[in-house]
Amino acid sequence: xxxxxxxxxxxxxxxxxxxxxxxxxxxxxxxxxxxxxxxxxxxxxxxxxxxxxxxxxxxxxxxxxxxxxxxxxxxxxxxxxxxxxxxxxxxxxxxxxxxxxxxxxxxxxxxxxxxxxxxxxxxxxxxxxxxxxxxxxxxxxxxxxxxxxxxxxxx
Amino acid sequence: xxxxxxxxxxxxxxxxxxxxxxxxxxxxxxxxxxxxxxxxxxxxxxxxxxxxxxxxxxxxxxxxxxxxxxxxxxxxxxxxxxxxxxxxxxxxxxxxxxxxxxxxxxxxxxxxxxxxxxxxxxxxxxxxxxxxxxxxxxxxxxxxxxxxxxxxxxx
Amino acid sequence: xxxxxxxxxxxxxxxxxxxxxxxxxxxxxxxxxxxxxxxxxxxxxxxxxxxxxxxxxxxxxxxxxxxxxxxxxxxxxxxxxxxxxxxxxxxxxxxxxxxxxxxxxxxxxxxxxxxxxxxxxxxxxxxxxxxxxxxxxxxxxxxxxxxxxxxxxxx
Amino acid sequence: xxxxxxxxxxxxxxxxxxxxxxxxxxxxxxxxxxxxxxxxxxxxxxxxxxxxxxxxxxxxxxxxxxxxxxxxxxxxxxxxxxxxxxxxxxxxxxxxxxxxxxxxxxxxxxxxxxxxxxxxxxxxxxxxxxxxxxxxxxxxxxxxxxxxxxxxxxx
Numbered sequence: 001x002x003x004x005x006x007x008x009x010x011x012x013x014x015x016x017x018x019x020x021x022x023x024x025x026x027x028x029x030x031x032x033x034x035x036x037x038x039x040x041x042x043x044x045x046x047x048x049x050x051x052x053x054x055x056x057x058x059x060x061x062x063x064x065x066x067x068x069x070x071x072x073x074x075x076x077x078x079x080x081x082x083x084x085x086x087x088x089x090x091x092x093x094x095x096x097x098x099x100x101x102x103x104x105x106x107x108x109x110x111x112x113x114x115x116x117x118x119x120x121x122x123x124x125x126x127x128x129x130x131x132x133x134x135x136x137x138x139x140x141x142x143x144x145x146x147x148x149x150x151x152x153x154x155x
Numbered sequence: 156x157x158x159x160x161x162x163x164x165x166x167x168x169x170x171x172x173x174x175x176x177x178x179x180x181x182x183x184x185x186x187x188x189x190x191x192x193x194x195x196x197x198x199x200x201x202x203x204x205x206x207x208x209x210x211x212x213x214x215x216x217x218x219x220x221x222x223x224x225x226x227x228x229x230x231x232x233x234x235x236x237x238x239x240x241x242x243x244x245x246x247x248x249x250x251x252x253x254x255x256x257x258x259x260x261x262x263x264x265x266x267x268x269x270x271x272x273x274x275x276x277x278x279x280x281x282x283x284x285x286x287x288x289x290x291x292x293x294x295x296x297x298x299x300x301x302x303x304x305x306x307x308x309x310x
Numbered sequence: 311x312x313x314x315x316x317x318x319x320x321x322x323x324x325x326x327x328x329x330x331x332x333x334x335x336x337x338x339x340x341x342x343x344x345x346x347x348x349x350x351x352x353x354x355x356x357x358x359x360x361x362x363x364x365x366x367x368x369x370x371x372x373x374x375x376x377x378x379x380x381x382x383x384x385x386x387x388x389x390x391x392x393x394x395x396x397x398x399x400x401x402x403x404x405x406x407x408x409x410x411x412x413x414x415x416x417x418x419x420x421x422x423x424x425x426x427x428x429x430x431x432x433x434x435x436x437x438x439x440x441x442x443x444x445x446x447x448x449x450x451x452x453x454x455x456x457x458x459x460x461x462x463x464x465x
Numbered sequence: 466x467x468x469x470x471x472x473x474x475x476x477x478x479x480x481x482x483x484x485x486x487x488x489x490x491x492x493x494x495x496x497x498x499x500x501x502x503x504x505x506x507x508x509x510x511x512x513x514x515x516x517x518x519x520x521x522x523x524x525x526x527x528x529x530x531x532x533x534x535x536x537x538x539x540x541x542x543x544x545x546x547x548x549x550x551x552x553x554x555x556x557x558x559x560x561x562x563x564x565x566x567x568x569x570x571x572x573x574x575x576x577x578x579x580x581x582x583x584x585x586x587x588x589x590x591x592x593x594x595x596x597x598x599x600x601x602x603x604x605x606x607x608x609x610x611x612x613x614x615x616x617x618x619x620x
Binding site: 199203219 | 492493509512513516529553
């Protein structure tokens, strides 16, 4: 497999650090005339899986609750395509926190098909901003506790 | 051409009553693995053309301005497919008001290709509701003046 | 509830005739700046549910198999919006065959939220065409057997 | 502005090397409930602009013609978000070839609003593959001539 800049350990180690997954099935409307999943679609899957992941670690109330003062915004996104993906394939989209910044997190993504083969991988930075001012808002220690739950353990 | 329930006059008369158009080009990501424009796409074109049409007749400030108290919501939508549409075809999407209700309008749509052949037609009801209460808000006479600009003249 | 032209019996009877459902969850990317599910999205759900339904009744091999000579194309589509739908709501999309033509079927759709309240309903014609000629291809009696499995029983 | 790994020269130099643009207008259906353009949308714009760019430099017949034996596939994609983008903003999407590989190209993207402010930037690798075998196909010297038309001149 080609080298991917943000996978700094070997692939198997990187893969073993994921412990959250969300499954999707490729829709017909997500294919294109070349016969496979269109290249814009993984980012929709990343968003869907990311939000489920954030709920899972306890960020729902803070960011998507009715009285939320902060929202998460995407600062960057990337995707590396490894295998062609086709209509109606079921994919497990894995998500993990790779790094925690002052008011941002670096999230990593891995999509495996039903044969557990990697189809695409990705990453992206999420920044917490104030709904009112639009400025970034540093993590509280409570946030950090939640976000570090799935951080890879480094000895 | 098959009979379409909301085209009550003959097709040429119905077509001649349009006097607003907005052009779109079919995106690659809007095709599907059967090789043509996916069936969900016309509704995106209708929305894009509808909003340009509403701006054109002067409803922008009221509905999309920063101090808007009302918004337009879609109550129903339909589309009849006449010709296959392919990647990178340029379509002119025509829009007209077909009928004005108490707080709603019935909009008609026609998509012509560059050979002026009809590719799909459609219609849908738009209702003006209050952002605060969610209830429908009757047209003012000023609204009616704007909306009736493109109404077909019935002798 | 407003009267919907293609629901010719009373709503409860019409609703009781569905016996296939497919569930979806509203994606964040499917909302719009008015805060709810965008009006173009139900047609994506209809397509997803329709294909699952067609598989369920045994049309997969014929239409989506590797040696398929026919494909189903959408001839028309419509949707009536009953209730606002929001991010992350789970919807059950019900599908049934309402009528069988010579080479087409009229499919009906019903979307219920988790409180079993109708959010939107719809219908659309699907036509079987030849991949090669693009012409409509009449149902075989085997097709009709499959398609009539969920037809409402009329005494 | 934050440092972006693939912009190796200073931003103004990098920006000055683009000489192709394609304009888009943000659709209502491309916004989300946070009120701005959804993060998955730039990749659709990149695709639309990329194809126009490829046509512009003369790759249409080879890749999208009726007798094409090769197709371009996306190997990776990334986007860095610089400014919030809103409904109905007009964006100019600039595209250039940054580097030419054996059978691939590295394309760069820049989106400017009407005030010529950068809203997002991106890049991605496109690989030419055989439709039949799925294997990568090296550029001919004719291809290289076309692709190098917009390469930044390095003294």
